[in-house]
Amino acid sequence: MELKELYQEIILDHGKNPRNKGRCNEFNSDAEGYNPLCGDKVHIYLRVGKYKEVQDSSFEGEGCAISLASASILTEIIKGKDYNVAKKIIEDFLNMIKNETKITINSLSDEQKTTLMSLSGVKQFPMRVKCATMAWHTFNTALEGKK
Amino acid sequence: MELKELYQEIILDHGKNPRNKGRCNEFNSDAEGYNPLCGDKVHIYLRVGKYKEVQDSSFEGEGCAISLASASILTEIIKGKDYNVAKKIIEDFLNMIKNETKITINSLSDEQKTTLMSLSGVKQFPMRVKCATMAWHTFNTALEGKK
Amino acid sequence: MNINNVKSEFPILQEKLKGKPLIYLDSANSAQKPKSVIDRISKFYKKEFSNIGRSVHKLAVTATNRFEETRDLVKKYLNAKSREEIIFTKNATEAINLVASSYGEKFIQKGDEILLTELEHHANYVPWHFLREKKGAIIKFAKCNDKGEVDVDDIKKLITSKTKMISVTHLSNVTGAILPIKKIVDLAKTKKIPVLVDGCQGAPHLPLDVQELGCDFYAISCHKMYGPTGVGILYAKKKWTDILPPYQGGGGMIEEVKKESITFPESPTKFEAGTLQTAEVVGFSESIRFIENIGIKNIMEHEKKITEYGIEKLKRNNSVKIIGEPKDRGSIISFTIKGIHPHDIATILDDDGVAIRAGHHCCQIFHEKIGVAATARASIGIYNDKDDIDMLCKAIDNCKKIFKI
Amino acid sequence: MNINNVKSEFPILQEKLKGKPLIYLDSANSAQKPKSVIDRISKFYKKEFSNIGRSVHKLAVTATNRFEETRDLVKKYLNAKSREEIIFTKNATEAINLVASSYGEKFIQKGDEILLTELEHHANYVPWHFLREKKGAIIKFAKCNDKGEVDVDDIKKLITSKTKMISVTHLSNVTGAILPIKKIVDLAKTKKIPVLVDGCQGAPHLPLDVQELGCDFYAISCHKMYGPTGVGILYAKKKWTDILPPYQGGGGMIEEVKKESITFPESPTKFEAGTLQTAEVVGFSESIRFIENIGIKNIMEHEKKITEYGIEKLKRNNSVKIIGEPKDRGSIISFTIKGIHPHDIATILDDDGVAIRAGHHCCQIFHEKIGVAATARASIGIYNDKDDIDMLCKAIDNCKKIFKI
């Protein structure tokens, strides 16, 4: 049952066919994340506009289904969002994983919220939490680089 | 009971009034022993004659009743003995402490044997064995210095 | 838990040795373990064991959690600022070696001075001696006075612009003196000198607040805190853990390993190489709980009462000389008996079931200073009571009888 | 003891996790402990505990004897020449660090070469890396071939007049390859180069005779030998223990301590600083007895049978790729599944009660070489049987079902 919550259809889909893989055009900020425990890596690329809106985002990296799905969903959802909104989404997501709170932000559609929520199954698997969060922390670093 | 075997009259006597303390006259060989566990020290002095007979022997040192008595008895018994006899007595004594064998050497009087045997109570007290044997090992080193 | 019936929590104190009850007065050497600690180790091996931090299976998760929970407990117990400041070592000796090696490598140059005291245990001298040999550092010893104390002024006198480390014991394992750590730290701070505190005897017996003490490093032996053997703790301020190089190298303490280069993660991971003392650390969590259940204030008060009772009673014995009379003291009583060597005392006491320690207690500098190669030492722990002191005194009388004194 | 009903000796293997029996295939990481080992530790704390080597009371004598008896047992088990050659450390990592530090300090100069292999665990690379950083030594890696083996010729090629140490694993913890240690030692001897063998995976699974192997150093992790955590062993030839400087400094490892100078005793004392892992070492004596009761030959045979069964069965699964096919192999099977990351495999297997390890297994050099960041690894111990392999295969099928492969 828990296992099914972890490996939901949507995760398996994003894990197998991750969106936004590669370097996005004319990126102007990037950051790398690394998990020494398993050797997984992620590299986030952003193109941030002059109003600090995230015009494009993508990633490169190797990893498990959870980490690929997480990076894929992350880049998909934040693309086009304003700096502040992006920050809030990241904060909300990390809180959800850590403290089991709900995603509250208004600027997401219900579908997007459901997609994000699909990653919350990882809470039952402490050793896998980092797989789900690494891309988000790295994204945050890249975003800060453009503050 | 065992305690009484360790602290026999004869040991207490030698411990309190050790014989041959100080440097013997015209010593021509000496050696130092040290027990790092307790900090006890012994310094053996010998005057060995031209036929390799132990003309005189003495010691300096601080230590417990057992170690003082042991050095006292040792220097007392070996004084005047030939090199080979001295070696044999030392070997016999160390064997007695280690392997519970008896003192067999002929060149000792019954009284001397009894005196030596009085140190064998230490066998029941493994942490104290070194107190009884250190002077003997050191004596051996000093003797070898004159081989 | 009431401190007056704490003895029953220690299985070994229910044992008889050659028909005599065990009077254990050697806790400064190593303390006995309560049932809860022993059982925790067994349970861990029987139900929860796995290597930590490396595998993703459930057992590994549980074991890792139990292990890291202990780190949190220790952090809280010491009032450290963050868990990164708590490093598990194999004993306090290793904790001090870690600092001497990592700090020394980076910060000690030829001619730099390390300031110790004449009261230090070999564990807080030999590692610095290595730096003397390797780097040409100079070691200075602050004087210990007639009472067996170290005065902060005697430390002050020795500080120069070359002083790069002050490393002092919290509580002397021979005289029982409690050193004025806060004053020493305040002094050191004005000169920007880091302070390491050898807390082996402090941690089991004194209330601890590393932030209030203000020291840079604090070394602990868990086996003296009623915990398992094989574990020590180094508290190190984050300021230091951030910049000190790793000590031992191996699995678990790396970030990325390539043929040409290696990078390291943050503390505590950086300082914990290889498979750790998993079961021992987990077991130690019960030691902390045990101490907290009784309350360190209650422990101090109790031990103080027993120690004072012991000193008074021993003083009434004309042949006994107590070594050191520090004003501020812990539960350690070292003594000599005129005409009986400490090893003979210990052997005879042992025959009466009274376990004490005799020797230089790994403090040869101090013993050389007082001109005595060995002393006898009774050290009092959580489980000792006045009866134990009475037995000690009786056994001492027996010594005198045997030696006809 | 018959190896076929050995499982019942391990309490944790009687446990259920979330209602499922535990299939433990992570012994190369750390092995589970038999009841006799767990109980020995408890008994030691409950009836015999005291610090060793320092006090003269009965408890200290017993504890010291139990501890030193284990040293004798280990000496005999390894067929070392003398007990001075057996040094207790906290883990194998510390054993290798000890050699790298003590040997390195004395014998390694700028430009000297240390020869490792691409199969080494980080524990047998990072300590040498420190020497590279501190002393300007050069590290060379002997090639691991397509089968996951290291050929003696590939070591030979890299030896120069500057080679000062060859340090190799006995049995790879990833590919399972058993290295030709005797040949390597023979080669090294002709050039007078010392050889350290990382015996972490060798010691629990292969018959051992250090005199026959002829190596200079052999490092062991007791927790992989069904023993307690917190103990490792360094076997070091007397020729080396006589001349290598001490590693850590502290109580117990000194001879005479003065303000200006310190002298040290002989091995093993010289290398064992501070309070040792008393209970753990004593507990380890039961691990050796346990292994000897079954017989290492029987263990090898049994593990070989189960490993071969596992490899064959896994090979029949088209999605599974086994990493390394060494001719001479131990009971380690690393593998990948096309389309499923090892961490996902490990998580799904765990849900079926099957504990394996996923990751780089502290061998990043090897994983970089094969171009895979992580692999899954099933490692077989004394207690595993064909049913465990069947469960593994079933769980792998479940992985494929979840990932629709």
Ligand SMILES: Cc1ncc(COP(=O)(O)O)c(C=O)c1O
């Ligand atoms: C081949 C090898 N070497 C070294 C080690 C390190 O052992 P430990 O972590 O017990 O120090 C291990 C185990 O992790 C190993 O498998």
Ligand SMILES: Cc1ncc(COP(=O)(O)O)c(C=O)c1O
């Ligand atoms: C004051 C002091 N420092 C250091 C140590 C060394 O502790 P350990 O042997 O546990 O490393 C001790 C105990 O022996 C001690 O009493």
